[in-house]
Amino acid sequence: MPVEKPKDFNATMKKLLAYCKRYIVPIVIALVAAIGGTILQIVGPDQLKTLTNEIIKGLPMMTQGKPVLGTIDMSAVGAIALTLAILYGASFLLNLLQSQIMATVTQRISKRMRTDISQKINRLPLKYFDSTSYGNVLSHVTNDVDAIGQTLNQSLGTLITAITMLVGALIMMLYNNWILALTAVLSSVFGLVLMMVIMKHSQKYFAQQQKELGRINGHIEEVYTGHNIVKVYNDSREATRVFEESNSTLYQSAWKSQFLSGLMMPVMSFAGNLGYVAVCVVGAVLAVNGTISFGVIVAFMMYVRLFTQPLSQIAQSMNNLQ
Numbered sequence: 001m002p003v004e005k006p007k008d009f010n011a012t013m014k015k016l017l018a019y020c021k022r023y024i025v026p027i028v029i030a031l032v033a034a035i036g037g038t039i040l041q042i043v044g045p046d047q048l049k050t051l052t053n054e055i056i057k058g059l060p061m062m063t064q065g066k067p068v069l070g071t072i073d074m075s076a077v078g079a080i081a082l083t084l085a086i087l088y089g090a091s092f093l094l095n096l097l098q099s100q101i102m103a104t105v106t107q108r109i110s111k112r113m114r115t116d117i118s119q120k121i122n123r124l125p126l127k128y129f130d131s132t133s134y135g136n137v138l139s140h141v142t143n144d145v146d147a148i149g150q151t152l153n154q155s156l157g158t159l160i161t162a163i164t165m166l167v168g169a170l171i172m173m174l175y176n177n178w179i180l181a182l183t184a185v186l187s188s189v190f191g192l193v194l195m196m197v198i199m200k201h202s203q204k205y206f207a208q209q210q211k212e213l214g215r216i217n218g219h220i221e222e223v224y225t226g227h228n229i230v231k232v233y234n235d236s237r238e239a240t241r242v243f244e245e246s247n248s249t250l251y252q253s254a255w256k257s258q259f260l261s262g263l264m265m266p267v268m269s270f271a272g273n274l275g276y277v278a279v280c281v282v283g284a285v286l287a288v289n290g291t292i293s294f295g296v297i298v299a300f301m302m303y304v305r306l307f308t309q310p311l312s313q314i315a316q317s318m319n320n321l322q
Contacts, residue, residue: 019113020152023105027156030101034161037094040087042168045302047087049176051080052295095161102157110149117141134225135218143213155317162310162317169306172299177292180300183282184275188308191271195264195311202260205253212250219243268308275304 020027054076117140129137173181223230223239230239283297 016148020105020109023109026101026105030098030105030157031160033094033098033101034157035164037091037098038161038164039168040091040094042165042172042306044084044087044091045299045306046172046176047080047084048302049293049295049299051077051084052298053293054080056294098157102153106149106153109152110145113145113148114141117145133218133222135216135221136214137218138221139214139217143210143217147210158313159317162313165306166310166314169303169310173303173307176296176299176303177286179286180279180283180292180296183278184300184304184307187275187278188271188304188311190274191268191308192311194267194271198260198263198267202257205257205260208253209250209257212246212253216243216246216250219246268311271311272305272308275308276301279304 054073057072121137170181170185173184219239219242223243230236279297279300283292283300286292287294287297
């Protein structure tokens with residue numbers, strides 16, 4: 001059978017959000033905390049730029065052919081370092097709060113979903129179980145509910161954080177220097193295109209993996225429950241053949257999905273490293289011409305990482321949601 005695509009992704013997401021509406025307040029608090037922590041993390045490199053420029057003032061400078069030592073304002077350095085510590089500490093606490101809230105909420109949603117499924121099963125007519133294997137029903141209660149819980153816990157917060165990080169890093173890069181910002185964006189687009197190609201091919205294998213997992217669970221449950229009947233009617237070979245066929249398909253889909261998804265991070269790492277090189281080269285030219293300070297290059301080295309990392313997170317989150 002062909003692998004199913006989402007029949008109506010938007011309608012399904014609306015149903016899921018409606019199901020989670022009783023937890024909307026803690027979810028909003030978690031998302032606001034995630035956005036706040038991300039914004040504080042974005043401001044950090046700009047402060048690091050100022051700190052770098054203060055330290056550079058103490059480097060020797062050539063005056064009339066003789067090196068002259070500069071002076072470092074240690075009070076300014078200490079104030080900037082304290083500001084950085086406060087920013088990153090507050091960002092850590094907000095992200096910790098977001099993780100705590102989302103972990104609690106998703107587990108409660110999963111618990112409620114299992115309870116509702118159990119009550120639904122008790123209302124279903126017997127003819128449903130004549131056409132559906134018990135193992136497949138159990139797979140819905142265990143594997144599918146766990147997949148929904150993990151997606152809500154990981155993808156929702158990650159998606160909001162990644163979007164905030166992406167937009168914030170782009171704004172800060174444009175604020176510091178538009179030429180370096182354009183250099184960083186162009187180098188990242190190359191990695192994004194490769195990542196989209198990989199995601200397009202890996203999604204069908206993830207869907208097939210879940211489908212085969214339910215199929216093999218159903219087959220195992222039926223064969224083990226009716227073991228005596230299988231033996232009496234000498235159906236062991238056929239049961240083994242069906243299992244090996246399903247197990248082989250599950251192995252292939254799981255291997256391909258994990259392999260292709262595992263390529264995302266190396267591809268984005270390559271794009272990030274390419275961005276580092278491009279920023280260093282272009283930044284060195286601008287610094288020599290006196291267009292920017294050395295601190296701007298240091299800040300951009302961090303903004304390149306903050307810009308490329310969310311791209312892979314957004315793609316992975318959307319893949320999991322679908």
